[in-house]
Amino acid sequence: MSIEIGQSFPAFALPNQDGKIVNLADFAGKWLVVYFYPKDDTAGCTIQGKGFTASKQDYEAANIEVVGVSQDDIDSHKGFCNKFGFTIDLLSDTDHKLINAVGLGQVEYSGVKYWSRTSYVVDPEGNLRKIYENVKPQGHELELLENIKQLQVLT
Template identity: 40%
Template sequence: MPAMEVGTLAPDFALPDQEGRTHRLSDYRGRWVVLYFYPKDDTPGCTKEACGFRDQMGSLKALDAVVLGVSADDVESHKRFAEKYGLNFPLLADPERKVIGAYGAWGKKNLYGKEVEGVLRQTFLIDPEGRIAKVWRKVSPEGHALEVAEALKALRGA
């Protein structure tokens, strides 16, 4: 599995969102894409991170960026999560973990002192040509959306 490093072409995908609409990375050519992987809908850290992106949406849109959240939860779970917190961006369902695996966002992590396999909280900023511009390997949900917006501003020279 190739490491997703800055400058590499981001793997394309086709995944359904919480409304059942299919999103392809290639649909967003010409725009910046914030692709973030998170472990589970409606858990404390994931909720904090998603609400952060929701609250930063104005500044991210102003920078011509789209936000796509990805987890292994199904469309129904995403729908409940998005409705509960008024999330204003697509949550993509990857229950087979194909995209999660392609981006290297699956692996061993520590959960309450136990080592488990699961979705790693990682974010990829993809440039308008479809290349990875920045990678966050270990994300702290608190303030992450702001951190992404700041990085995007710097990359765009805004």
């Protein structure tokens, strides 16, 4: 079962790349982008992480936080962040609790199944406002930023 627009985003408590537990409640009063990506240190995921890192100040200026989520473990996330200088949190969902709670689908690439690249926009009250499925990593962060700014004007 997947989450639908207007529903509360599932509560989560997941470790980031430094082992610090990050909760949905940490973002109360802010807009939040939760982007799911297939695997650390792969081409598309690197492009996406670099894009969000480069845009971090623009997001923060608009009261928007960004977290990435994959099934990779903390050590993998730490190495990925260090290798590319990411300044965004990458959350580890090794037991797939949040992945399953949002109903994320899988895609197959070269015979290997991965969780699909999907982004969720959560409003300051914790409600899901928009879903982006089968995301193309190049420039996605700019599209998201502009779309969220438009949503902010409407609320």
